[in-house]
Amino acid sequence: MEELRQKYLEAIAGAADEAALEAVRVQALGKKGEISLKMRELGRMSPEERKVAGPALNALKNEINSAIAARRAALEDAALEERLRGEWLDVTLPGRPRPRGTVHPVSQVTEEITAIFADLGFKVAEGPQIETDWYNFDALNIPPHHPARQEFDTFYMHRAPGDDRPPHVLRTHTSPVQIRAMEKEGAPIRVIAPGRVYRSDYDQTHTPMFHQVEGLAIDRDISMANLKWVLEEFFAAFFGIDGIKTRFRASHFPFTEPSAEVDIQCSWVDGQLRIGEGEGWMEVLGSGMVHPKVLEAAGVDPSQWQGFAFGMGIDRLAMLKYGIPDLRAFFDSDLRWLRHYGFAALDVPTLHGGVSG
Ligand code: PHE
Numbered sequence: 001m002e003e004l005r006q007k008y009l010e011a012i013a014g015a016a017d018e019a020a021l022e023a024v025r026v027q028a029l030g031k032k033g034e035i036s037l038k039m040r041e042l043g044r045m046s047p048e049e050r051k052v053a054g055p056a057l058n059a060l061k062n063e064i065n066s067a068i069a070a071r072r073a074a075l076e077d078a079a080l081e082e083r084l085r086g087e088w089l090d091v092t093l094p095g096r097p098r099p100r101g102t103v104h105p106v107s108q109v110t111e112e113i114t115a116i117f118a119d120l121g122f123k124v125a126e127g128p129q130i131e132t133d134w135y136n137f138d139a140l141n142i143p144p145h146h147p148a149r150q151e152f153d154t155f156y157m158h159r160a161p162g163d164d165r166p167p168h169v170l171r172t173h174t175s176p177v178q179i180r181a182m183e184k185e186g187a188p189i190r191v192i193a194p195g196r197v198y199r200s201d202y203d204q205t206h207t208p209m210f211h212q213v214e215g216l217a218i219d220r221d222i223s224m225a226n227l228k229w230v231l232e233e234f235f236a237a238f239f240g241i242d243g244i245k246t247r248f249r250a251s252h253f254p255f256t257e258p259s260a261e262v263d264i265q266c267s268w269v270d271g272q273l274r275i276g277e278g279e280g281w282m283e284v285l286g287s288g289m290v291h292p293k294v295l296e297a298a299g300v301d302p303s304q305w306q307g308f309a310f311g312m313g314i315d316r317l318a319m320l321k322y323g324i325p326d327l328r329a330f331f332d333s334d335l336r337w338l339r340h341y342g343f344a345a346l347d348v349p350t351l352h353g354g355v356s357g
Contacts, residue, residue, distance in 0.1 A: 001056055001057070001060060004028075004034065004035065004038075004060065005060055005063065005064075008024065008028045008035075008064050008067075009063075009064070009067055011024045011027075011028075012024055012064070012067045012068055012071050013067075013071065015071060015075075017075060018072070018075060021068060021071055021072060021075065024068070025068050028064055029061060029064065029065070035057065035060060035061055035064065038057055039057050039061070042054055042057070101338075101342075101345075102338055102339060102342020102343055102344065102345075103342055103343040103344070103345060103347070104330075104338065104342060105318040105322055105324065105330070105341050105342070105343070106211055106314060106315060106318055106330060108318075108343045108347075109314055109317055109318040109321065110194050110211070110213070110314055112238060113192070113194065113213055113234075113238065113312075113314065113317070114192065114194065116234055116237045116238055117192045117213075117215070117234070119237075120230060120233065120234070121190050122190045122191055122192045122215065122217070123190070123191055123192075124191065124192055124193070124194070125177050125180070125181040125184075125191040125192070125193045125216075126177065126193060126195065127171070127174070127176055127177035127180045127181075127193060127195070128171070129170060129171055129195065129196055129197075129198070130157060130168050130169075130170060130171070131168065131169055131170075131171040131176050132166075132168055132169075133166035133167065133168065133169060135171075135176035135179055135180065136154075136169050136171050136172060136173075136175075136176050137149060137169075138297070139176070139179045139294065139297040139298065140175050140176065140178075140179070140254060140255040140294055140297075141254040141255050141291050141293045141294055141297070142254045142255070144166070146254065148253075148254050152172040152173075152199060153172075153199045153200040153201050154169050154170070154172050154199070154200070155169060155170040155198050155199075155200060155208075156168075156169055157169065157170070170197075170198035171197055171198065172197060172198065172199050173197050173212060173214075173311055174193045174194070174195055174197060174212040174213065174214035174311055175214055175255060175309070175311055177191075177193035177195070177214050178193075178214060178216045178255075178290070178294065178298070178309055179294070179297060179298045181193065181216060182216075182218070182295070182298035182299065182300050183298050183299055186299070186300060187218045187219065187295075187300045187304070187305040187307075188218055188219040188220070188305070189216060189217070189218050189307075190216070190217045190218075191214075191215075191216050192213050192214060192215050192216075193213065193214040193216075194211065194212070194213040194214075194314060195211065195212065195213075196209055196210070196211055197209070197210060197211065197212050198210075202328070204325070204326050204327065204328070205282075205316070205319075205327050206327065207315075207327055207328055207330065207331055209331065210313065210314075210315050210327070211313070211314035211315050212311050212312060212313060212314060213311075213312050213314055214309065214310070214311050214312075215230075215287075215308075215309060215310045215311075215312070216290070216307065216308075216309045217230070217307045217308055217309075218290065218295070218300065218305050218306065218307035219305065219306075219307055220304070220305065220306075221306070222306060222307035222308060223289075223306075223308075224258065224260075224288075224289060224308065226308060227260075227287055227288075227289075227308035227310065228248065230308075231246070231262060231285070231287070231310065232246065235264070238317065238321065239275060239276070239320075239321060241275075241276055244264065244265070244275070244276050245264070245265035245276060246262055246263065246264055246265070247262065247263040247264075247265070247281055248260045248261075248262055249261045249262075249263065251286065251288075253286055253288060254291070255288075255290065255291050255294045255309070256286075256287065256288025256289055256290060256291055256294075256308075256309060257288060257289060257291050258288055258289060259286065259287065259288030260286075260287050260288055261283055261285070261286050261287070262283070262284060262285045262286075262287060262310075263281035263282060263283045263284065264276075264281065264282050264284050264320060265277065265278065265280070265281060266278060266280045266281065266282045266320060267279065267280050268280060268325065271325050272323060272325065273319060273320065273323050273324065273325045274323065275320045275321070282316060282319075282320060283313075283316075284312055284313055284316050284317060284320070285310050285311060285312040285313065286310065286311050287308060287309065287310035287311070288308065288309065288310075289306065289307070289308055289309075290306070290307055290308065290309050315327055315330055318330075322341060324341055
C-alpha cells in the first residue's frame, strides 16, 4: 500500500501537463487502474482482512484524488501565468504616429460655397470636363469663328486625320452646365455647378486647370437686382464680412446681356494677399442676364422665362479668403504647402465659417 502511495504521489508531482496527469489518474483509478483492481480484490478477502484493507484502500484512493486535484489546479495556475506573461501589453506606450492628410483649400472652399448657395435655394448640377464644341461654345451663343473663341485659349482634343467634325474640348468654363441643366430640368431652375475647367494660361493668378462655380437662376421675373443681392449675400457669408467691398463693371459675354464682371477689394502687402483693404481689385466672377439665344438653345422659351448666370473662380476665392498669394502652388502637390494651407478633415465648413477658417 505504502509503495503504491509513493509511486502515484511521485507520478502526480512529476506530471508536466494535463494530459500526463490524466494518464496517471487512469493508471491508478481508471476502470482497470491499479488501485481500482485492488479494490475489486476486497470481495475475495476474509471479513477481517477486508476491515483493514478496505478503509486503507479508500483512504489511499481519496489521497490520490486530492493530490491529482491539487496538481491540476497548480498546472492551470502555471498555464495562466504563462499566458499572462505572453500576452502582456504596455498600455502606457505612446501610440504609433499615422500620417494625416489635409483637405485641400479648393475642396474646402467648394464645400463652403456649396453650403452657402444651398442655403439660398440652389442645388448642385454637374457636367463633363471633356465637352462637345456645341455645349462649350455654340449653345452659349459663341458660333464658330466668333472672336470670343480665341479669348478662351482652348485645349482641343485629338481628331483622326481626315475627320473634320469639330474636336471636343476641355471645357473652358462651367457655363456648358447651364445648358445641360436646363435641358434636363427646364424652368424654373436654380443651380450651381462647381468643377474643373481648363485654359492654356500660366502666371501668378492663372493655371491651365482651375476651378469655377457656375450659378444659374431662371424664373418668370428674375432680374439683375436679384443677381446683385445674391452675390452680395454670398460674399458676406463667405468672407464673414458684412458689406465687403465689391466692384461691378459693365462687361461683355456672348451668353449674357447685359453683363457684369465683379471684383473684390484687396491688397498685396509684402507678398501677402489681404481682402477688404487697399487699392487693389481681384476679379472673381463674370455674370449677367442669360441671353435669349442661350435659353432657346437649351429648350427654354425666352418669352416666358428669364434669369441670371454667373461664373466664379473658386481658386481665386480661396486665395482671397485664406491669404494665399500664388495660385500655381495650389497644384504643385508640395506636402509642406498642403500641410500649411490644408484643413483638418473634421473642420467642417459652416455658413458662418468666417475668415479664420
Ligand atoms: N463663363 C464665363 C467665364 O468663364 C463666366 C460667366 C458665366 C459670365 C456666366 C457670365 C455668365 O469667364
